[in-house]
Amino acid sequence: MSLLKQVAHNTSSQIIGKIISTFLGLFAIAMMTRYLGVEKFGWYITTISFLSFIGILIDFGMTPVTAQMLGENKFDKTKLFNNLLTFRFFSALFFLSIAPLFAIFFPYPHEVKVAIAFTAISFFAIALNQVFIGFLQEKLKMQIQATGEIISRLILVIGLFLAIYNQAQFLTLMWIIILGSISYTFSLYLYIRKQTKINFEFNKNIWLSIITKMWPITIGVIFNVIYLRGDVLLLSYFKAQTEVSIYGAAYRVIDIVTQTAMMIMGVMLPLLANSWAQNNKEEFKSRYQLAFDAMMIISMPMFIGLFLLSHELIILVAGEKFFVSGYALQILSIATLGVFLGGIFGHLAVAINLQKKVMWIYITNAFITLTGYMIFIPKYGMYGAAWMTVFSEFYTGIMLVWFIKKKLMTKLNLNLFFKILLSSLVMGIFIIFTKKLPVLLVIVLSALVYFLSLIATKALSRDNIKDLLTLKK
Template structure:
């Protein structure tokens, strides 16, 4: 099976799953925003953001490291996987157990501090998912991840429906979220244990290899946390929980979109790493181009739609009370292109073992962005946070690209990108013309227009589509 076909099949299953899980995810956000209101939804955002900081700090790049090490075939795959899983579980358990203690030093409502203690359980499950997903990426079986995510989201929506029906308290909502995370993790676990033996393992040589590959990513991630979650944390410190809720609602929409970028590059990482290790230059160049094209075909129209329909989307997702969140979403949509672009070249440097070369990018970005947050958030609130987020994502995108191009001489063909941009511009014009229609109608029509334009510009041909949809090798 060709690489384009492999990636397309795997991505297709994920995309179908992502569409379904996104529907349930947005339904959950819609239920929570309407039920909790701006202030209590701010409690939820503060809880998740606080734990996300710890979660990101202990991420250590486990998903790409897992996929990369399994793709390199240096050790027995079962042995690698169990050692990484052990490392992940013990490190996450230790650091997440500190979260409730750290929360005591922040000026949050007591309910939020209790919620942080409970929700740490959910984040332990999420941390294990990172290793499980790395395994599935290497096996090109991401349909299992998609299935697990869908089941988890169904549990979430069903649980929220029951909780809201019985007028449950805020902490009950938190327990529903925890249950959904545990169901997701259990689904992945039950599948993976059929494919490989699962047990705790400690092999000094493998752990040393994990740490060697991990530490540059870990250092980068520690600085990443400043600009990834620093905005919400500082906003919750300087401003009201109501403003946190307004900004957080927009950020949740962006989070859902950004997951697509990580999903695609997660599929490509083990393929790129394997081609690089094997010194197969032609295959590496081909896979590099496939990754770039796959990211751009989604990034450009997503940005266009979110920028033009920001207020309508927020009202649809969160209700009229969150109309003002559209202002934040419109600004944050500018960051999407940066996130996708950085996703391509950020994963590329991991695939070719250039993690150390980009450390300065993340360190300098953290320093500049944190300074910007401290200057602009107290004065401009969520608008200062949003604009600094846009800056930080584009700073990373530009600098990581420069490092990648300096070390990887293969050049990207931008012919496909030009066709995608043209198709997105036409779609954007149609959206402006249809602005008075209901937002769901606009979205459906714009997707159709974009698809037609991809064929009209020959960005995608009928033969390519048949090849991708064919399940034969």
């Protein structure tokens, strides 16, 4: 099977699954914004953002570490997986158990503090998913992850519908979110236990290897979390819950949508790590190029669509009350370009064992961005937060590109990128002239225009399309 077909076979079901789960996720947000209103939706955003801050803090890079270590074949894979899972289980259990205690010191409403206490269960399930997803990435079985995500989103949407129909309270809705997360984890567990034995294991050598591989990522993540979630946390501290809600609605749309593009690097990481470990330079170069091209072909039209349709998308998702969120979404859509660059070259740093060498990028970014948050959020609120987010994502992305390219000395071929850019601009012009049409129709038609433009510019060849359509092992 060709490399394109190999990656496409693993990602086609993900893309379909991600489209479905993204729709369900946005539908869930639409129900919550309309039912909870501006202030109580702010409670939800504050709860999720607080726990996301802790969750990212204790992330330890478990998904890329799992995928990379399983791809290197240095240990027995069953033993390695069980040790990774054991490490993840007990570290997440410890930190998420004490996390709610810190919420006491924040000026949050009582309901938010209670929600933080028990919604930590949801983030414990998410933490376990990191190892499960790393396992599936290495096996090129990410269709299982896509199925699990759809199941969890269906449970979430159905649960929210029943809760709203019965006029449930805010805390009841948070329990439904927990149920969705647990169902996701359980579905992954049911599949993986058929593929390998799952037990708690402690092997000193493996744990030392995990920690050695993980600690540079952990340091990076600790500083990373400051600019990834610091904006919402500081906004919730300095401003009212209504402003947190307005900003949070835009942030949730960005979070859900960008996951679609980022999954490409999750698939490519074990392939890149394997080529690098075997010192197969030609194969590595080919996979590096493919990773860049695949990310660009998804991310460029995504950015242009978000930027041009920001208000229309917010009204569709959250309703007229959240119209102002469109301005925040437009600013944050610019940040997605930095997110995608950082995603490509951040994963590449892990694949070629340069985690330690790039730590300074995350550390300096954290200090600069935190300073910016402290200056601009009290004065400009969500707009200060949004523009500092743009800065931080571009800072990380650009610095990673510069550093990794200098170390690799491998030049990317940008011919395809310029064709993708041209196709995206054609799509953007089409959107500008059709914005008065219903937004869903504009999205469908603009996607068709983009696809046809890719064919016209020969960014997609007939062979590429054949590979993508047949997808046989």
